[in-house]
Amino acid sequence: EAGVTQFPSHSVIEKGQTVTLRCDPISGHDNLYWYRRVMGKEIKFLLHFVKESKQDESGMPNNRFLAERTGGTYSTLKVQPAELEDSGVYFCASSLAGTVNYGYTFGSGTRLTVV
Amino acid sequence: AQSVTQLDSHVSVSEGTPVLLRCNYSSSYSPSLFWYVQHPNKGLQLLLKYTSAATLVKGINGFEAEFKKSETSFHLTKPSAHMSDAAEYFCVVSDPGMDSNYQLIWGAGTKLIIKP
Numbered sequence: 473e474a475g476v477t478q479f480p481s482h483s484v485i486e487k488g489q490t491v492t493l494r495c496d497p498i499s500g501h502d503n504l505y506w507y508r509r510v511m512g513k514e515i516k517f518l519l520h521f522v523k524e525s526k527q528d529e530s531g532m533p534n535n536r537f538l539a540e541r542t543g544g545t546y547s548t549l550k551v552q553p554a555e556l557e558d559s560g561v562y563f564c565a566s567s568l569a570g571t572v573n574y575g576y577t578f579g580s581g582t583r584l585t586v587v
Numbered sequence: 588a589q590s591v592t593q594l595d596s597h598v599s600v601s602e603g604t605p606v607l608l609r610c611n612y613s614s615s616y617s618p619s620l621f622w623y624v625q626h627p628n629k630g631l632q633l634l635l636k637y638t639s640a641a642t643l644v645k646g647i648n649g650f651e652a653e654f655k656k657s658e659t660s661f662h663l664t665k666p667s668a669h670m671s672d673a674a675e676y677f678c679v680v681s682d683p684g685m686d687s688n689y690q691l692i693w694g695a696g697t698k699l700i701i702k703p
Contacts, residue, residue: 475630505689514693514694515677515691528689528690531690563630563631570689575633578623578631578632580628580630581630
């Protein structure tokens with residue numbers, strides 16, 4: 473079984489540019505989550521999809537961030553325009569059920585550097 | 588509000604000696620607790636989880652953790668460290684009793700260094 477795949481693994485962009493991160497969950501996992509770790513801080517929840525619907529986007533930092541999951545398969549997270557404080561590692565995870573007791577499978581993350 | 592405190596940002600032990608990574612949590616209800624590990628250039632991997640069953644939880648690679656409600660602690664231990672254990676470890680809490688029961692609250696992480 474393929475795991476959760478994220479790409480790119482690294483991205484370096486200039487302030488003001490746009491970047492799109494992609495996450496391919498495990499096939500059949502309806503639940504998809506985005507988390508972020510900025511430098512020196514804890515990993516923080518960004519949002520949760522159930523199929524193509526946003527179940528909770530309370531962790532999205534501001535309207536420069538846009539997440540989509542068209543067709544309920546892969547998801548994209550777009551940052552436009554990127555700011556220096558957006559630098560960090562963006563993790564994606566997927567699960568069969570929506571409760572944490574079932575456990576999540578995480579991807580390797582995308583390391584975003586905004587210069 | 589839930590929170591997690593990992594008391595050490597770095598822990599250094601010699602190969603073959605015991606490992607102790609400390610974690611304290613704060614939760615208003617009955618939490619679920621997890622330890623995740625991240626090896627360099629790898630994803631986050633679940634080591635073990637506590638979900639209100641046995642208070643001593645065994646995980647992968649010889650790790651275990653004990654849930655102590657009176658101390659609000661969930662320390663991670665291993666009797667004998669191996670070089671392959673060098674990684675960053677995260678203590679994580681979630682509260683299934685709340686509406687947002689799918690959110691994970693993360694500690695700041697502890698980097699485990701193994702000396703040969």
